[in-house]
Amino acid sequence: MEVCVLIFPDEGYLECSEPEQILFPEVRSSKQILRQVLRILSEQKEAKLVYTVLEEIRKSTGLKLEVSHYVVCISTCARAKQWQDALKLFETMPKANIQPDVISYNAAISACEKGGQWQHALLILFETMPMTKVQPDVISYNAAISACEKRRHWQQALKLFEVMSKVKVHPSVISYSAAISSCEKGGQLEQALILFEAMPKVKVQPNIVSYNAAISACEKGGQWQQALQLFEAMTRANVQPDVISYNAVISSCEKGGQLQRALKLFEVMPKAKVQPGVISYNAAMSACEKVGQWQQALKCFQSMPKAKVKPDVISCNAAMSACEKGGQLQQALKLFESMPKATLQPSVVSYSAAISACEKEGDWQLAMKLFVSMPRTKIQPNIISYNAAISVCEKGGEWKQALKLFEAMPKATAQADVISYSATISACEKGGQWRHALKLFEAMPKAKVQPNVISYSAVISACEKSGQWQQALMLFKAMPKAKVEPNIISYTAAISASEKGGQWKQALKFFEAQSSAIGQQLYNLAGNLHCH
Secondary structure, three states: OOOEEEEEOOOEEEEEOOHHHHOOHHHHHOHHHHHHHHHHHHHOOOHHHHHHHHHHHHHHOOOOOOHHHHHHHHHHHHHOOOHHHHHHHHHHOHHHOOOOOHHHHHHHHHHHHHOOOHHHHHHHHHHHHHHOOOOOOHHHHHHHHHHHHHOOOHHHHHHHHHHHHHOOOOOOHHHHHHHHHHHHHOOOHHHHHHHHHHOHHHOOOOOHHHHHHHHHHHHHOOOHHHHHHHHHHHHHOOOOOOHHHHHHHHHHHHHOOOHHHHHHHHHHOOOOOOOOOHHHHHHHHHHHHHOOOHHHHHHHHHHOOOOOOOOOHHHHHHHHHHHHHOOOHHHHHHHHHHOHHHOOOOOHHHHHHHHHHHHHHOOHHHHHHHHHHHHHOOOOOOHHHHHHHHHHHHHOOOHHHHHHHHHHOHHHOOOOOHHHHHHHHHHHHHOOOHHHHHHHHHHOOOOOOOOOHHHHHHHHHHHHHOOOHHHHHHHHHHOOOOOOOOOHHHHHHHHHHHHHOOOHHHHHHHHHHHHHHHHHHHHHHHHHHHHO
């Protein structure tokens, strides 16, 4: 057991590790000395000792305990998240002939809040307090609202907030902040902004917590403009943005496609004397990845240790994805391999990025090695992992392996999408398996997957290469009805199928249509370039 040191002003100190060493005669007989001992234990976060000492005094001495003794002990247990001990102490107050007051009730509700026990908090507020005729105050409601907010019960939190006005308890900035945060966690952007905008009308000045909750609500609601406006309003309201403010607004801009804004906000953090955290770095790297700035993403990642910020799995994933999309495949794989050394467990996103890098590198064997190793590390492959693995098999000419992966998807509860079908059909096409390709294509509508131009092109090419020219032409002619615009691969396969079937007039017609389509595409591209 750890040694606790009790320091008494002008009286030296006492080292102890057991309750018996604390319960010397003066403590057992003096309310003032007991209060001092409990306060010292509380400051040293000795929740278990606090609980044991108070219970021992109650049971074995004639010292009359006071509300203040219990409040100190309940609050200490609450801070240590030992809500059960806090409630036990609260419930023993009547046994010590002490009538709980609003302060002790608030301490008990706060213990429930910190322990995530929102139902216990509401029970105390709406049942126990009225029974003892103790009137809840703003602190009582704040703790109960926070308890609901932490467990994501936003509807209950709002009901509590609304009750406050009915019982003539004026909400404070803490009440508003907790209610706004509750809406933010529940994805209720509109309600969060209504609460935030109501604050000045009732002469409640929003604080850093209020602003952060409102900005986070905008971020989750996809409203980057509103998030940026709130962030900029903070300075005018003399509220200094902190790392949470920056994280929320950077993430909001990143998700809203305002990638340069996100990077600019990240860059100004040191100038504003705000130390970027891991979330700040992750959002910045994600923005770099989306704008194709793999060098900047990698630079961010490599600068984290110097800034004393430990990268997490999301950091590695963001840097890997940026390198993979930027064609830096070896660098992406190097980052993946470095994760265990950094005591980071790769996630499904990590594996998917690594497999995608292998796909672009054309290393289907390494991709499959990674894919097969996922279940061993208790990671369930998702749709992205499967698609990347199927694509790498397709590019490596491994049609059997691609088909095997596709067929395994339902068992892994991974719902095949148009990319899964297209890659597998293409793998069958390259392997000369036109029947498999056609069977997969025909299964798409039944699976409620709409074929795209890649699906059509692959199955048409499969039929054409295997001499099934009638089937190829039938599929090609079905494209306009399916509202799929043929591309150069579709046209080429259709022309070749016509030629093989001796349909030279049809081949010429397709060739002219292809030339016209390409001409239109070039015209459209030139128009777009001129506009920009």
